[in-house]
Amino acid sequence: MRYKSSFLNEAKARGFFYQSTNLAEMDEFLTTKGRLGYLGFDITAQSLHVGHLIPIFLLRLFQKHGHKPVVLVGGGTTKIGDPSFKNTTRPILTNEEISLNLEGIKSCLLPFLTFESDESGAVMVNNADWLDKLEYIPFLQDIGKYFSINRMIGFESVKAKLTVNDSLSFLEFNYMILQAYDFYKLYSEKNCRIQFGGQDQWGNIVCGVELIKKKLGKEVFGFTNPLLTTSSGQKMGKTARGAVWLSKDMLSPYDFWQYWRNVDDADVIKLLYLFTDVEVEKIKKMESVKGEELNAIKKLLADEVTTIAHGKDSLKEIHRVTAGVFGDSESDLASLTSIPRYHLTKANIENTSIIDIMVEGGVCTSRGDAKRLLRGNGVCLNNKAINEDYRIPLNLSTNDVLKLSCGKKKHLLIVLN
RNA sequence: GGAGGGGUGGCCGAGCGGUCAAUGGCAGCAGACUGUAAAUCUGCCGACGAAAGUCUACGUAAGUUCAAAUCUUACCCCCUCCA
Numbered sequence: 045m046r047y048k049s050s051f052l053n054e055a056k057a058r059g060f061f062y063q064s065t066n067l068a069e070m071d072e073f074l075t076t077k078g079r080l081g082y083l084g085f086d087i088t089a090q091s092l093h094v095g096h097l098i099p100i101f102l103l104r105l106f107q108k109h110g111h112k113p114v115v116l117v118g119g120g121t122t123k124i125g126d127p128s129f130k131n132t133t134r135p136i137l138t139n140e141e142i143s144l145n146l147e148g149i150k151s152c153l154l155p156f157l158t159f160e161s162d163e164s165g166a167v168m169v170n171n172a173d174w175l176d177k178l179e180y181i182p183f184l185q186d187i188g189k190y191f192s193i194n195r196m197i198g199f200e201s202v203k204a205k206l207t208v209n210d211s212l213s214f215l216e217f218n219y220m221i222l223q224a225y226d227f228y229k230l231y232s233e234k235n236c237r238i239q240f241g242g243q244d245q246w247g248n249i250v251c252g253v254e255l256i257k258k259k260l261g262k263e264v265f266g267f268t269n270p271l272l273t274t275s276s277g278q279k280m281g282k283t284a285r286g287a288v289w290l291s292k293d294m295l296s297p298y299d300f301w302q303y304w305r306n307v308d309d310a311d312v313i314k315l316l317y318l319f320t321d322v323e324v325e326k327i328k329k330m331e332s333v334k335g336e337e338l339n340a341i342k343k344l345l346a347d348e349v350t351t352i353a354h355g356k357d358s359l360k361e362i363h364r365v366t367a368g369v370f371g372d373s374e375s376d377l378a379s380l381t382s383i384p385r386y387h388l389t390k391a392n393i394e395n396t397s398i399i400d401i402m403v404e405g406g407v408c409t410s411r412g413d414a415k416r417l418l419r420g421n422g423v424c425l426n427n428k429a430i431n432e433d434y435r436i437p438l439n440l441s442t443n444d445v446l447k448l449s450c451g452k453k454k455h456l457l458i459v460l461n
Numbered sequence: 462g463g464a465g466g467g468g469u470g471g472c473c474g475a476g477c478g479g480u481c482a483a484u485g486g487c488a489g490c491a492g493a494c495u496g497u498a499a500a501u502c503u504g505c506c507g508a509c510g511a512a513a514g515u516c517u518a519c520g521u522a523a524g525u526u527c528a529a530a531u532c533u534u535a536c537c538c539c540c541u542c543c544a
Contacts, residue, residue: 211540302497309498336496370497413490416505422491451491 049074051109057324058317060102062243062270065253070265073237077110078163081238081267082230084116084171084223090148094288094303098269100156101319102240103166107157113166114236115153117146120175121222146170152290155353171226187225190258191251196220199247220248227252227264237264242271272318290353297350297358298365298382302453304346305366312341320348369455385457386448393441393460398423398434401448405456417450424449 047053048071055061064070073079083099085092092100103113119142150168157166196202196217205212227249230236239249249266256264288303289295307315316327322344330341351359365382386405388396399414402423408414417423423430426440426447436458440446446458 306497309496312498336498338498339496342496342498366497410508411510412508413506417491420491420505422505452497 047071049109051106051111054109054324055102055105058105059314060098060105060269060318062268063246064267065250065265066263069263070238070267073265074109074111079111079238080114080230080234080236081106081111081240082114082116082169082227082236083240084118084121084226085149086118087122087142087145087149090145091289091291091294092149092152093290095272096290097319098272099240099242100153102269104156106240107164107166110164112164113157114230114234115157115166115168116226116230117149117168117170119143119146119170119172121171121219121226142172148291155355169230171222171229174229175222175225187221187228187255187259190255191221191224196251201244201247220251223248224252224255228255228259231256231262231264232260238267239264240267240269243268244271292354292358296382297354298362300353301346301350301359301362301366304349305342307342307345309338312338312345316341316345316348319352320345321352322348369453380457383455383457385459387459387461390441390460393436393438396436398425398430398436398448401458402450402456405448405458407448407450407454407456422451 047056051074052071083103085096103115107113122142159166159168197206202212227239239252241249246266246268249268253264253266256262288300304315313327313331316322316330317324333341347359350362361382365380368380369383384406386401388401399411399418402408402414403411408417418430418434421429421431425436427449436446441460444460446460448456448458450456
């Protein structure tokens with residue numbers, strides 16, 4: 045199907061579209077540039093991770109097509125916690141934590157969106173600005189009367205919480221109402237007529253659309269994206285060392301790149317559509333690629349996403365490190381700045397155990413952890429497995445730098461001096 | 462307020478006086494095979510220790526016992542039903 049608005053066409057082609065209210069109207073509405081659309085971020089953590097990328101790239105696309113993304117941070121709603129489909133109540137954060145997280149999230153978004161004051165410049169708003177001031181009785185009279193409990197407990201997101209061993213507190217139940225109120229507020233004050241969100245947000249979004257229709261008699265639109273799972277059904281963005289963070293302080297660009305380089309075969313094309321600027325037509329041609337040749341596409345994916353998230357300059361270094369780590373060359377080990385280093389004086393080689401180096405160098409969490417890895421033959425020194433003697437062989441002491449590998453993907457440089 | 466059910470390792474979930482650092486599943490790590498993929502197979506998966514072993518852990522705190530995740534008491538939290 046073809047849409048009138050370029051945004052919807054591309055959003056659909058790239059896999060951002062799950063469902064929406066009144067699609068035809070929204071399409072028409074989006075043919076004019078400079079429209080406002082908002083998306084809410086929960087600010088329960090200081091940094092965003094790969095799991096947040098769909099909404100981020102969706103807003104990015106919205107901006108690319110000349111519209112104005114509104115980033116709503118939930119300074120107010122985070123004090124409640126969205127219960128939708130969750131089986132644990134979110135921890136409630138203090139004001140200090142929230143303002144700290146807010147700053148972190150802002151800086152995470154900078155590479156993806158342009159915050160300028162032109163027609164399509166993104167803006168950031170905080171719903172604490174209006175939610176914190178609400179007065180209970182006036183709010184109930186003014187807004188609460190438009191909500192039907194009968195209707196709300198029919199939503200899947202709510203039903204899921206009304207089962208055995210789970211319950212929905214009144215506090216959490218209000219989340220939906222407040223999110224609807226956000227939409228109402230943004231519409232009436234900024235003429236923002238679209239709300240984006242994940243498919244699990246559908247109920248909450250529809251609530252807002254209905255509130256505005258009932259109270260003001262105006263039509264606004266909801267747009268949801270599919271939730272991103274890997275082909276094996278896992279939530280995206282989790283690795284051994286935790287979430288794949290977008291901030292380079294929490295995850296180095298090198299590790300970020302590696303994450304994309306190692307995605308499942310079945311996911312590459314999908315991710316290429318979602319998280320790169322590679323043209324839709326070009327990606328279509330790659331869809332038939334199979335087997336080993338997919339590796340080239342994974343590299344393309346990694347390059348593109350990393351360029352957007354961390355800038356072009358980081359790429360050169362990443363490629364050098366990758367060649368050093370996965371290639372055979374040991375010549376320029378010393379120049380690999382992205383790999384953690386451990387300094388050792390040559391005099392101490394004899395009485396330093398590799399176990400200590402692994403723990404102090406941060407590649408293992410405990411001595412037991414290191415020993416297990418050694419016993420399982422998972423440790424190499426300059427590409428040679430270490431078997432019985434957990435010491436650095438003396439014949440290597442003439443080198444300046446040694447490469448200690450824990451498994452294939454984790455490395456530590458031992459600098460001798 | 463009353464009655465009942467429950468809180469176990471990252472998650473799910475057994476165990477219900479010693480053989481329990483705790484069955485099993487998922488997740489994770491390493492090895493083999495490969496393509497820095499997946500699947501499969503093998504090993505590992507609390508801390509310290511070369512090891513023997515020691516310590517810390519089954520909601521919290523006391524207690525009974527030679528011995529407690531398992532029994533008792535109090536407290537906290539969660540769920541269901543009734544008021």
